[in-house]
Amino acid sequence: MRKFGRLTWLFLKTTVGSIWGKQTDSGKDSTWLVVVLVASLLIFFPSMMFMIFRMFGPLFQMFDASGHLNVAVGLALNMSSLVIFVLSMMAAPAIFYFARDVEYLLPLPIKPEIIIGAKFVVALLFEYVIALIIIVPMFAALWPMVSAGGLAVNTIITFLTLPILPLVYSTVLCMFMVAAFKVFRNPDKYSLFIGIVAMIFGIGFSMVYTQFFMVDAEAIYDMLMGAPAVFDTMNFVFANNSAAARALAGGGFTFQSINIGVTALALLVFFVLARVLYFRGVVGLSESGSSAKKMTRDEILKQTQGRSAFRSYLAKEMKLLMRSPTAFLNCVLSAVLVPVILAGSMAYTFVIAGDGDMLGELLAFIDFNEPRASAVFMVIMCALGIFVAGMTSITATSISREGRNFFVMKYLPVHYRVQLAAKAASGFAVIIPAIILILVPLQIFLRAPLFIFLGGAVLTLPGAVFLNYLGLLIDLAKPKLDWDNEQAAIKNNANVLIITFGGMGLAAIIGVVGVFLLRTPLLAFVVLFVITVAPAAAVYRAAMLKGAERLKGLH
Amino acid sequence: MNINMLSLINVSKTYGGNKIKAVDSIALEVQSRQILGFIGPNGAGKTTTMKMITGVLSPDEGRISINGHDISAAPLPAKQSFGYVPDSPDMFLRLKGIEYLSFMADMYQVDAGTRNEKIAQMAETFEMTGALGARIQSYSHGMRQKIIIMGALMHNPAVWILDEPLTGLDPRSSFQLKEMMRQHAQAGNCVFFSTHMLEVAEKLCDKIALINKGKIIFFGELEELKARHNQLSLEDIFMEVTANA
Ligand SMILES: Nc1ncnc2c1ncn2[C@@H]1O[C@H](COP(=O)(O)OP(=O)(O)OP(=O)(O)O)[C@@H](O)[C@H]1O
Ligand SMILES: [Mg+2]
Numbered sequence: 001m002r003k004f005g006r007l008t009w010l011f012l013k014t015t016v017g018s019i020w021g022k023q024t025d026s027g028k029d030s031t032w033l034v035v036v037l038v039a040s041l042l043i044f045f046p047s048m049m050f051m052i053f054r055m056f057g058p059l060f061q062m063f064d065a066s067g068h069l070n071v072a073v074g075l076a077l078n079m080s081s082l083v084i085f086v087l088s089m090m091a092a093p094a095i096f097y098f099a100r101d102v103e104y105l106l107p108l109p110i111k112p113e114i115i116i117g118a119k120f121v122v123a124l125l126f127e128y129v130i131a132l133i134i135i136v137p138m139f140a141a142l143w144p145m146v147s148a149g150g151l152a153v154n155t156i157i158t159f160l161t162l163p164i165l166p167l168v169y170s171t172v173l174c175m176f177m178v179a180a181f182k183v184f185r186n187p188d189k190y191s192l193f194i195g196i197v198a199m200i201f202g203i204g205f206s207m208v209y210t211q212f213f214m215v216d217a218e219a220i221y222d223m224l225m226g227a228p229a230v231f232d233t234m235n236f237v238f239a240n241n242s243a244a245a246r247a248l249a250g251g252g253f254t255f256q257s258i259n260i261g262v263t264a265l266a267l268l269v270f271f272v273l274a275r276v277l278y279f280r281g282v283v284g285l286s287e288s289g290s291s292a293k294k295m296t297r298d299e300i301l302k303q304t305q306g307r308s309a310f311r312s313y314l315a316k317e318m319k320l321l322m323r324s325p326t327a328f329l330n331c332v333l334s335a336v337l338v339p340v341i342l343a344g345s346m347a348y349t350f351v352i353a354g355d356g357d358m359l360g361e362l363l364a365f366i367d368f369n370e371p372r373a374s375a376v377f378m379v380i381m382c383a384l385g386i387f388v389a390g391m392t393s394i395t396a397t398s399i400s401r402e403g404r405n406f407f408v409m410k411y412l413p414v415h416y417r418v419q420l421a422a423k424a425a426s427g428f429a430v431i432i433p434a435i436i437l438i439l440v441p442l443q444i445f446l447r448a449p450l451f452i453f454l455g456g457a458v459l460t461l462p463g464a465v466f467l468n469y470l471g472l473l474i475d476l477a478k479p480k481l482d483w484d485n486e487q488a489a490i491k492n493n494a495n496v497l498i499i500t501f502g503g504m505g506l507a508a509i510i511g512v513v514g515v516f517l518l519r520t521p522l523l524a525f526v527v528l529f530v531i532t533v534a535p536a537a538a539v540y541r542a543a544m545l546k547g548a549e550r551l552k553g554l555h
Numbered sequence: 556m557n558i559n560m561l562s563l564i565n566v567s568k569t570y571g572g573n574k575i576k577a578v579d580s581i582a583l584e585v586q587s588r589q590i591l592g593f594i595g596p597n598g599a600g601k602t603t604t605m606k607m608i609t610g611v612l613s614p615d616e617g618r619i620s621i622n623g624h625d626i627s628a629a630p631l632p633a634k635q636s637f638g639y640v641p642d643s644p645d646m647f648l649r650l651k652g653i654e655y656l657s658f659m660a661d662m663y664q665v666d667a668g669t670r671n672e673k674i675a676q677m678a679e680t681f682e683m684t685g686a687l688g689a690r691i692q693s694y695s696h697g698m699r700q701k702i703i704i705m706g707a708l709m710h711n712p713a714v715w716i717l718d719e720p721l722t723g724l725d726p727r728s729s730f731q732l733k734e735m736m737r738q739h740a741q742a743g744n745c746v747f748f749s750t751h752m753l754e755v756a757e758k759l760c761d762k763i764a765l766i767n768k769g770k771i772i773f774f775g776e777l778e779e780l781k782a783r784h785n786q787l788s789l790e791d792i793f794m795e796v797t798a799n800a
Contacts, residue, residue: 294685295653297675305667312661316650323649405646411609412662413634555612 007118053137074245085166127163175277192325313422335392374521379514383507385460389467390503396471399479416548462532566617579769592760593749638712644699652687663710697723717748
């Protein structure tokens with residue numbers, strides 16, 4: 001038991017450490033990251049919790065009135081379980097597989113159950129944090145409606161048991177994938193696969209969720225009382241939830257003990273399966289799938305032609321971006337996909353909210369003979385460039401991604417300005433295609449007059465330049481160089497948060513203010529161009545000049 | 556007739572937050588045709604010194620010049636004139652061996668003909684020809700060490716700065732590298748390398764620099780060191796001087 005406690009503590013520390021990391025070279029802890037995280041959490045999570053509270057309040061009331069409170073509570077619990085399942089599908093592999101510690105633990109005289117158990121507890125603690133955010137507002141909505149005794153105890157037990165089953169599912173599933181399929185032993189391919197699946201799942205889920213927010217409680221009531229198969233399936237998959245729901249709705253401790261029993265059974269099954277599956281997969285995990293064909297002397301002799309330092313450096317940056325799954329998903333794919341998804345879900349919302357042809361009406365309403373319409377088009381284009389550049393976070397991680405190999409930048413006989421220019425160019429290499437990918441379909445859709453379209457296209461650039469170099473500047477100021485797992489440099493990097501949310505905020509401000517104030521296309525073009533080009537030029541100069549200075553002092 | 560190719564004058568370094576100097580006003584020089592061995596206990600300051608020479612760290616005080624170029628006043632020509640093998644070879648893991656080598660060749664502006672000839676020849680020497688098409692990720696520790704050495708020496712630098720270059724190399728590759736170091740010095744260049752293999756240092760080096768707790772406690776020819784210590788072996792001398800220092 002002491003070993004178990006020690007090990008859990010160790011895993012917890014290394015996991016939190018890999019998320020937190022050190023943001024600067026100063027050796028101090030990452031107050032920077034803490035401030036940014038706390039600030040964004042203080043805004044983001046409470047508003048999300050409030051939304052959940054607002055959504056479930058009326059729903060519970062309606063079901064309570066007809067005596068079916070447990071159905072609504074069951075729905076709430078099942079949705080929480082689903083969210084936890086999806087999130088743990090991403091978190092579990094990081095804890096179970098990509099942390100390198102297992103390789104060092106295997107030779108030690110520790111029982112496998114203890115390693116697995118300690119890892120499970122660490123994963124579970126993270127899920128409790130998530131659960132806190134999504135379940136607490138549901139309970140808050142529920143409490144005023146229940147008068148039966150033991151509510152507090154029931155709430156606590158439900159809270160503690162709920163994340164266990166989804167976590168068992170996701171870990172067993174991920175262990176099975178790694179053990180069964182050779183492809184997934186390659187950590188790169190595994191995280192790419194999981195990342196894409198999670199992205200698709202997340203999109204689908206958020207679409208359903210938004211739909212849920214838009215339809216009123218009555219519609220949901222009708223839908224649920226019609227007992228659709230989806231809810232039966234959910235009740236079956238998360239078998240303990242319906243018992244927990246009955247207990248919460250005043251059904252008493254018999255139901256709660258069913259919940260506890262089912263959860264305990266799930267844990268038991270987990271340990272049995274994990275013993276078989278886990279070590280089979282984890283041992284060969286670092287095998288690299290690269291089975292390149294052997295080169296011969298003649299092939300080498302005609303292999304390489306010289307390139308300029310800038311082009312070669314850019315090519316290296318692009319290769320590393322494309323080949324690292326974390327970088328590819330978070331820096332490249334996000335920039336290309338997110339705007340497309342956003343546009344898609346907006347169109348989708350219009351279609352389901354209106355009678356189906358609201359989108360058509362809206363399009364018919366846009367008349368480019370009206371100067372106002374052209375002005376709005378200009379404003380949107382300008383905001384778009386900023387938004388897309390904010391979604392890439394390539395430059396915002398370009399120093400951080402170097403990690404401990406950062407020192408290579410310092411001994412190469414290439415001027416820092418050239419290296420920084422290549423890093424900035426790697427950002428543009430993704431931002432510009434991503435913008436074109438939106439512009440072309442938009443133009444096909446809207447058919448703006450050519451010069452309006454060209455003016456708008458030009459306006460995307462200064463904002464993109466501004467944000468791209470701003471990212472570089474921020475990462476130069478506070479790079480996160482001390483990490484073991486690339487995810488720490490990319491996903492859990494305060495610089496990325498700043499650039500992403502900063503880009504969104506800036507795009508929104510320009511969008512809203514611009515639409516109100518700028519009424520003719522010429523005015524819009526001139527004003528937007530002037531107010532974006534100056535900061536873009538300033539940030540560019542700062543990144544190139546101060547950046548080179550900063551690199552000298554950084555180590 | 557021998558010219559100064561690498562010189563350090565009173566170089567010191569303290570890591571941020573620490574009180575003790577990791578490197579404490581050391582002075583060294585390496586002339587053409589010389590191999591200087593850098594030996595000392597773990598944590599003595601060898602890697603720190605080499606990082607300052609290569610511009611990775613900037614010294615708190617003192618001056619460093621390589622082939623006549625001051626590393627802080629004229630960094631680019633200084634960097635162009637050395638080849639550096641760092642202490643850990645885990646770099647650029649997602650590049651293929653050949654991609655890494657051409658990247659380095661581009662950085663040092665090696666022309667196409669020379670580089671291909673050089674890659675082919677070094678790959679043969681280190682028995683790496685077959686592996687160049689695979690990612691460095693899939694290499695063993697020794698193979699990684701070899702690819703880093705190849706990348707560092709690609710541009711035929713006058714000054715070699717090698718931080719424990721022999722660790723992990725198999726006997727044949729290790730022999731080859733030592734041979735290359737000798738030839739390089741004979742051709743009028745210089746080598747500055749750190750090692751914990753004292754027999755190697757004994758056989759290979761023209762001069763020895765012994766560092767302990769950031770201070771150079773001996774710098775000179777091996778014979779001189781032995782003469783001061785009753786002709787003991789380098790190992791015995793090492794045990795003696797690092798114990799009571
Ligand atoms: N990044 C760092 N931050 C703080 N202190 C450091 C850092 N790197 C090294 N040190 C300290 O500087 C001193 C010299 O370390 P250095 O790496 O130069 O030793 P070394 O001679 O190369 O040792 P080894 O033989 O183990 O490679 C040590 O006391 C070490 O603790
Ligand atoms: Mg060292």
